[in-house]
Amino acid sequence: MASDLSPNPASDATTVDRVQLERRTTKVLAEDDLPEIDHRAQIDDLIVGAGWAPFHRAAHQAHLDRDDLPSILPWRFYMLDAGACRRLRAFLLERGDVTKIPKMLATADAMIQVTWLPNPSTEPVSGLFKADLANMEHIAAASAAVQNLLLAATARGIANYWSSGGALRSPELFEKLGIPASEILLGSIFFFPQTADRDDVEVRHTKLRDQRGPIEHWARWVDVDG
Numbered sequence: 410m411a412s413d414l415s416p417n418p419a420s421d422a423t424t425v426d427r428v429q430l431e432r433r434t435t436k437v438l439a440e441d442d443l444p445e446i447d448h449r450a451q452i453d454d455l456i457v458g459a460g461w462a463p464f465h466r467a468a469h470q471a472h473l474d475r476d477d478l479p480s481i482l483p484w485r486f487y488m489l490d491a492g493a494c495r496r497l498r499a500f501l502l503e504r505g506d507v508t509k510i511p512k513m514l515a516t517a518d519a520m521i522q523v524t525w526l527p528n529p530s531t532e533p534v535s536g537l538f539k540a541d542l543a544n545m546e547h548i549a550a551a552s553a554a555v556q557n558l559l560l561a562a563t564a565r566g567i568a569n570y571w572s573s574g575g576a577l578r579s580p581e582l583f584e585k586l587g588i589p590a591s592e593i594l595l596g597s598i599f600f601f602p603q604t605a606d607r608d609d610v611e612v613r614h615t616k617l618r619d620q621r622g623p624i625e626h627w628a629r630w631v632d633v634d635g
């Protein structure tokens with residue numbers, strides 16, 4: 410079996426390992442809009458790779474009866490280019506949003522609303538969705554797609570950030586972006602331009618990143634008595 414793990418000349422394992430390590434949360438904030446540069450083609454490339462994430466179950470039929478986005482995949486991606494980000498920022502500012510979200514929509518080259526598709530429940534549920542194995546696996550699959558996306562962005566030198574969404578989770582925003590209310594936001598994924606040469610932006614990372622602890626604190630080999 411060891412041969413299964415030996416280096417494959419057709420794949421660059423070192424590159425994959427490095428990109429995993431390099432991926433980090435990066436937020437780029439500004440008070441004023443940055444120029445709108447069209448990166449749709451590049452973002453489309455990232456999306457293709459994200460779509461190869463594993464998924465265990467088809468989305469419930471209730472999510473498939475639509476003309477657009479009829480896939481059985483348990484996630485949906487709604488992509489906003491730089492122009493759409495700036496217009497969404499203006500919309501949020503008009504509503505008095507003073508959070509970081511409008512400041513990031515001022516700089517983002519793109520933002521993707523990633524949703525997952527919960528199985529509808531026949532019984533009343535407390536909380537966002539019925540907490541069963543099928544829904545857990547839908548979330549897991551959608552999360553794998555997001556990680557694919559972040560790694561693909563990192564490999565291309567695109568700074569990225571997985572946000573819980575804040576105001577972008579609201580029913581009003583879903584309606585504005587044409588996202589069905591039956592879907593649940595897994596994250597708002599921001600892609601930012603290189604801004605090293607600008608002094609009118611603020612770049613932030615997170616404190617949790619360096620608090621993972623050593624591998625021995627979260628992984629161990631398991632013995633089985635034979």
Ligand SMILES: Cc1cc2nc3c(=O)[nH]c(=O)nc-3n(C[C@H](O)[C@H](O)[C@H](O)COP(=O)(O)O)c2cc1C
Pocket residue numbers: 432433434435571572573574595596614615616617618
């Ligand atoms: C599901 C999910 C939601 C997240 N939401 C937020 C968020 O709303 N705000 C934030 O600052 N970071 C958010 N993060 C990013 C984490 O804070 C970040 O991954 C963590 O601090 C580790 O840092 P690193 O990504 O640089 O390794 C989120 C991450 C995940 C997986």
